[in-house]
Amino acid sequence: MKQRGRKSSASVSVISANGLEATTRPSPSPELTDEQANEWREIVNSLSADWFPRESLGLLAQYCKHIIASRHIGQLITEMETDEDEEFLISKYDKLLQMQEREGRAISSLATRMRLTQQSVWTAEGAGTKNRNRAKSNKPWQKR
Numbered sequence: 001m002k003q004r005g006r007k008s009s010a011s012v013s014v015i016s017a018n019g020l021e022a023t024t025r026p027s028p029s030p031e032l033t034d035e036q037a038n039e040w041r042e043i044v045n046s047l048s049a050d051w052f053p054r055e056s057l058g059l060l061a062q063y064c065k066h067i068i069a070s071r072h073i074g075q076l077i078t079e080m081e082t083d084e085d086e087e088f089l090i091s092k093y094d095k096l097l098q099m100q101e102r103e104g105r106a107i108s109s110l111a112t113r114m115r116l117t118q119q120s121v122w123t124a125e126g127a128g129t130k131n132r133n134r135a136k137s138n139k140p141w142q143k144r
Contacts, residue, residue, distance in 0.1 A: 023050045029061040039064040056114055063110040070103035
């Protein structure tokens with residue numbers, strides 16, 4: 001008999017090729033801070049259980065570190081922009097913007113390598129098909 005309602009996380013675990021053991025989601029790396037570990041869990045839980053093979057866990061740890069570092073730099077930039085009492089130092093502001101850009105490039109590179117971005121998941125043919133289908137819409141309010 002089929003179970004009704006939402007499936008538990010245990011029931012949606014991926015079954016291995018031999019059908020005997022389920023793939024579990026990787027636990028956060030011990031060197032991560034609490035904030036970085038929370039980011040790890042958010043990412044891992046948003047994808048299928050077998051998305052991250054053992055050899056990509058180091059990349060995922062670095063990805064989480066860069067995301068949190070970028071978030072902290074963004075907070076410093078916001079504080080600097082909104083602080084009216086403190087003297088606005090353009091050199092300090094420029095340095096923070098450079099740091100934020102560097103973190104963004106690292107995040108983008110790691111995300112693409114781990115296939116977390118739309119670019120790495122979509123094929124050119126699939127994207128083209130979607131655009132062609134969108135253009136052929138037969139909805140009355142879209143005809144001209």
